[in-house]
Amino acid sequence: MLSSGMERRGRRSRLFAIGFLIAFLTLPALLLGPGGCAKRRPLSILLITLDTTRADYLGCYEGQPAHTPTLDSLAAAGFRFTQAITPVPITLPAHASVMTGLNPTRHGVRDNGAFHLSPSIPVLADQLQKNGYQTRAFISAFVLARQFGLDRGFDEYDDALYNERSGFRTNRAALRWADRLDASRPYFLWPHYCEPHAPYHPALRFRALNGLTPYAQEVAAADAAAGELLRTLRAKGLLKNTMIVAVGDHGEGLGAHGEDEHGIFIYDESVRVPLLINLPKGAGKKVIESPVSLIDLAPTLLDVAGLPPLVGIEGVSLMPLIKGTAYSPRPSEYRETFCPEYNYDHARCRQCEHRAGSTSERPRPSCTIWRGTRGRRAILTQNSRTRPGPSPSGSTGTSPLSRRPHPGRARCRRRISSV
Numbered sequence: 001m002l003s004s005g006m007e008r009r010g011r012r013s014r015l016f017a018i019g020f021l022i023a024f025l026t027l028p029a030l031l032l033g034p035g036g037c038a039k040r041r042p043l044s045i046l047l048i049t050l051d052t053t054r055a056d057y058l059g060c061y062e063g064q065p066a067h068t069p070t071l072d073s074l075a076a077a078g079f080r081f082t083q084a085i086t087p088v089p090i091t092l093p094a095h096a097s098v099m100t101g102l103n104p105t106r107h108g109v110r111d112n113g114a115f116h117l118s119p120s121i122p123v124l125a126d127q128l129q130k131n132g133y134q135t136r137a138f139i140s141a142f143v144l145a146r147q148f149g150l151d152r153g154f155d156e157y158d159d160a161l162y163n164e165r166s167g168f169r170t171n172r173a174a175l176r177w178a179d180r181l182d183a184s185r186p187y188f189l190w191p192h193y194c195e196p197h198a199p200y201h202p203a204l205r206f207r208a209l210n211g212l213t214p215y216a217q218e219v220a221a222a223d224a225a226a227g228e229l230l231r232t233l234r235a236k237g238l239l240k241n242t243m244i245v246a247v248g249d250h251g252e253g254l255g256a257h258g259e260d261e262h263g264i265f266i267y268d269e270s271v272r273v274p275l276l277i278n279l280p281k282g283a284g285k286k287v288i289e290s291p292v293s294l295i296d297l298a299p300t301l302l303d304v305a306g307l308p309p310l311v312g313i314e315g316v317s318l319m320p321l322i323k324g325t326a327y328s329p330r331p332s333e334y335r336e337t338f339c340p341e342y343n344y345d346h347a348r349c350r351q352c353e354h355r356a357g358s359t360s361e362r363p364r365p366s367c368t369i370w371r372g373t374r375g376r377r378a379i380l381t382q383n384s385r386t387r388p389g390p391s392p393s394g395s396t397g398t399s400p401l402s403r404r405p406h407p408g409r410a411r412c413r414r415r416i417s418s419v
């Protein structure tokens with residue numbers, strides 16, 4: 001009996017030791033999650049671009065009267081950038097900067113309609129796709145149609161529209177895709193909403209928002225479309241491990257400096273944009289006042305995905321700003337518009353704003369408004385007498401400019417002018 005009891009106790013001790021050893025060896029794996037290694041699954045990325053959206057027309061920026069509960073809630077739970085700008089207040093070039101991390105001087109897309117992003121320039125979607133991401137784009141305006149070159153790297157590029165479609169229609173296409181999503185792989189989803197673009201014709205339920213201008217009501221409509229998408233993706237469990245970015249491509253003049261819409265001037269009204277970044281729970285929240293640009297988005301998203309930056313990129317990752325670690329800002333921010341030159345035979349506007357406050361390279365327009373023979377307003381800048389710089393078909397940067405008029409140019413112009 002004694003030897004039997006001792007044997008049982010010995011067996012228990014051995015079992016306890018083995019159990020302890022197993023627990024000791026497997027605890028780190030349990031803490032690190034499925035897979036048992038330190039490398040976590042990459043975050044999915046939802047990039048919402050808000051066409052023609054001024055930062056001060058979002059409630060969270062506390063400027064103009066606004067009704068933007070979706071974007072305000074993203075701001076409240078994440079990171080809000082107060083000094084984000086677009087390098088160019090025109091839809092196609094601005095989105096080209098988002099996708100390449102380059103200023104227009106380098107990616108070469110200077111205006112809507114007549115340019116095609118060169119296939120030689122690395123793009124964000126391509127990098128993500130090659131690294132296992134499911135990539136889908138759902139756009140709402142013809143100016144971003146695949147023929148202009150932003151479709152590279154997307155498994156699906158949904159541009160099934162004539163000139164423009166509502167954000168809710170865009171959502172329908174995006175959510176059909178969400179039902180077919182491969183849950184075992186990360187995704188990069190880019191919906192583009194175009195509601196605030198002129199002319200402003202908000203739907204009846206947004207016109208009922210008292211105290212808002214028609215433009216602000218259109219911004220409210222874009223916010224509602226973003227809200228519908230987020231609610232549905234969340235209900236499907238698709239936002240648990242997802243970085244959400246909401247950003248404007250450019251603003252809108254709304255009469256400031258004599259500009260009603262955008263593309264002629266490079267004042268803050270048409271260049272300053274909202275930028276909100278939301279990371280999965282526990283990442284914190286902050287208002288970030290450092291000047292940043294749309295060219296910083298591609299490196300930021302690749303940083304979050306654990307991938308190297310695109311080759312030759314000008315933007316920098318914003319993750320150090322978000323984490324509060326060492327951040328080296330660029331010495332200057334660039335902005336331009338060539339639209340006056342291409343469309344109204346007047347001078348382009350360019351500005352390089354230095355951190356140190358130098359004004360030596362700030363060709364700010366003189367604000368002389370000119371009414372052309374076609375009844376369209378344009379601007380004469382201080383540079384207009386000399387017209388320095390390259391021709392419209394030449395590049396100011398080192399990269400090749402791909403100004404490739406596509407077939408059916410006249411039809412294309414009609415579609416663009418109807419947006």
Ligand SMILES: [Zn+2]
Binds near residue numbers: 051
């Ligand atoms: Zn735009």
